[in-house]
Amino acid sequence: MNEQFIQxxxxxxxxxxxxxxxxxxxxxxxxxxxxxxxxxxxLLLPYLNGEHWNDEHEQSAISVAVIYSALAAHDQIKELNASSKSQQLTVLAGDYYSGLYYQMLARLSNIDLIRSLSNGIIDISEKKASVYDNVKQSFEKWMETIQTIESLSIEQFHEHFEFVGYHSFVRRGLLIRRLENELELVKLGKSSRFQESLAESENEYDFSHPWLVLLNRELANEKIKMMEDISQSHLLSHAVRQFLVDLYNLRLNEQVSVMRER
Amino acid sequence: MEKMKLKMLYSDMRSDLDLIEKELEIAVNSSSDLLNEASLHLLHAGGKRIRPVFVLLAAKFGHYQIELIKHVAVPLELIHMASLVHDDVIDDSEMRRGQPTVKAQWNNRVAMYTGDFIFARALEYITNIQNPKAHQILSYTMVEICVGEIIQIEDKFKLDQRLQDYFRRIKRKTALLIASSCQLGAVVSGADEKTANHLKRFGYYVGMSFQIIDDILDITSTDKELGKPAGSDLIQGNITLPILFLKDSPEFRADLEYALTGNMTEDERLALVKRIRESDAIEKSKAISNRYLQKALKEIDALPASLAKKSLRDIALYMGKRKF
Structure with missing residues (x-):
């Protein structure tokens, strides 16, 4: 297996x-x-890394991907004035994908996985709602919140099929991507509800630095930890390691420069 | 008054329905204050709870155990609730059952997360049922409901539809979930297949009749009774059965087309609604609703005599005649 095969x-x-x-x-x-x-x-990481993978694994992985599509569709709904045809159908797209993920798992008679994933969606919805609920919490808690939003469903899928060894890569990888997206918004002069919530928590929780500095630092730290995890892992194959490094633009020299900054 | 009548019809199941109501409150309990408040807001706004009622009554044709069947009755009401929260975003509705909608009280995104939360709770709850067939029935129904809603949006503002299009739409929009409520009640309680199929078809016909009545009431009820302007369906571009009966009439065609432009004044709306009420479209629609009702009653005729059978009949008759 090489990177091209993974792609x-x-x-x-x-x-x-x-x-x-x-x-x-x-x-x-x-x-x-x-x-x-x-x-x-x-989602495919265990398979790409050579774990036993059958039709049930694949069908279940598809249903988890569909969950992410469902939740992402609802994230696209505008807070106000969502009455355009495109927005109306985006609401329904989310509902349709939710119905499909349930139908796929019902066909597999995998009731335990339905339970576990719906449990996760409850948690994710609660965490997503927290940015609208005037919640103020520490920076670390906010990081946990977005980590749950980003990675819980994949973790539950891995847990169900006893692929828990991959959890740390999933959690870290999806957190890095979310942090990159948030920082990209800042660069573009835009904001998000999540950033507003961080800013509101900053004073009350007496953050050690302004939230934007912490966000940048968190990204750098997570990238270093990811690089360490990859280089120390006995679990990952060479091709998977290389793919991860490319996916997150991880560079050894980046690690060094960030450490110097600190 | 109407709600009182309904309560009387449910009187034999009072204690079990109270249990379902308490379970619904527990089910929507969330660690998020916001989702908790939004879900309870919706739950306390009321509703006829016809889906749980049909689940319980259908279950009486098998081995009835409330502790088991509640795991079907509660999620079916939750799924209905979740779809209402999202429908209010789609329809841009400010009020439901006389209360501000979740999207009006908070915003569309909160309504999205509230619906997703309630829907996930419904699935979590029904996984207490280990019978895969139950999950296959419910998941199929949920997908079909969405397909129906997608078609409804595609068909919006299209005056030239066939009756067949309307019937297919309301089948998915309403009848399927009621049919599944009856079927699931029977399947999970272990009723035989023949009985489950009779109950499923009963639910389907009742659902069709129910939705036609609902569409009639949108025109014949007052703004106050509806909690929204009479004729809202037409204004929002939803072409219902009474409108389909009038669309080719030279007296109505131009006015209906004008109504769909969204430029109608309040006075014009009230005048058009009044004319539709006075037309024969209402009676024709009622006749079709009644035909579905008769089919529903015929389905349960085949079932053994019991208190549950009488209740199903009474509720079907009530729903076919309800005025609000």
Whole structure:
């Protein structure tokens, strides 16, 4: 297995998911479902790393990817004035994908996984709602909050099939991507509810530094830890390691420069 | 008054329905204050709870155990609730059952997360049922409901639809979930397949009749009774059965087209609603609703005599005649 094979496998997986959820009207008006490469990679990680993988694993992995598409669709709904046809159908796209993920797992008669994943969606919805609920908490708690939002469903899938050894890569990887996205928004002069919540928590929780500094630091630290995890891991194959390094633009010299800054 | 009548019809199941109500409150309990408040806000706004009622009554044709069947009755109401929260975003509705909607009280995004939360709770709850068939029935229903809603949006503002399009739409929008409520009640309580199928078809026909009545009431009720302007369906572009009966009438065509432009004044709306009420479209629609009702009653005729059978019949008749 090499990096090219990993890339091809992810693309084939994406095609299978698209086939499972295809709906002409939704595609035209709500767009394709959100199937981010890093999430697909982490879902497939045990397989890509040579673990035993059968049809049930694959079908279940598809249903978890569909959950992410469902939740991502609802994240696209505007807080106010969502009455355009495109927004209306995006609401329904999310509901449709939710129904499909349940149907896929019901067909597999995997009731335990339905329970575990729905439990996770409860947690994720609660965490997403926290930015609208005037919640103020420490910076570390906010990091845990976004980590749950980003990675819980994949972790539950891995846990169900006893692939827990991959958890730390999933948690760290998806946190890094979220932090990068948040910082990209800042660069573009935009904000998010999450950033507003961080700013509101800053005074009350007496953050050691302004939230933006902490966010940058967290990203740098997580990248270093990811690099360490990758280099020390006996679990990951060479191809998977290299793919992860490329996926997150991890460079050894980056690690060194960040450490010097600190 | 209407709610009183309904309560009387439910009187034999009072204690079990009280239990379901308490379970619903527990089910929507969240560690998020916001989701807790939004879900309870919705729950306390009321509702007829017809889906749990049908689950319980259908379960009486098998081995009835409230501690088991509550795991079906509660999620079905939760799924209905979750769909209402999202529907209010789609329809941009400010009020429901006389209360501000979740999206009006908070915002659309909070409504999204509230719906997702309630929906996930419903699935978590129903996983107490280990019978895979129950999950296959419910998941199929949920997907079909969404497909129905997607078609409804596609068909919006299209006056030239066939009756068949309307019936397919309301089948998915309403009838399927009621049919599944009846079928699931029977399947999970271990009723035989023939009985479960009769109950499923009963639910389907009742659901069709119920939705047609709902569409009629949108025109014949007052703004106050509805908690929203009469004729809202038409204003929002939803073409219902009474409108389909009038769309080719030279007296109505131009006015209906004008109503769909969204430029109607309040006076014009009230005048058009009044004319539709006075037309024969209402009676024609009622006749079709009644035909579905008769089919529903015929389905339960085949079932053994029992108190549950009488209750199903009474509730179906009530729903076919309700005025609000």
């Amino acid at each position: 091809q496998t992810i693309e084939q997986f994406r095609s299978k998911i698209l086939m499972s959820v295809r709906h002409r009207t939704l595609r035209i008006h709500a767009g394709e479902p959100d199937l981010r490469e890093d999430r697909l990679f982490f």
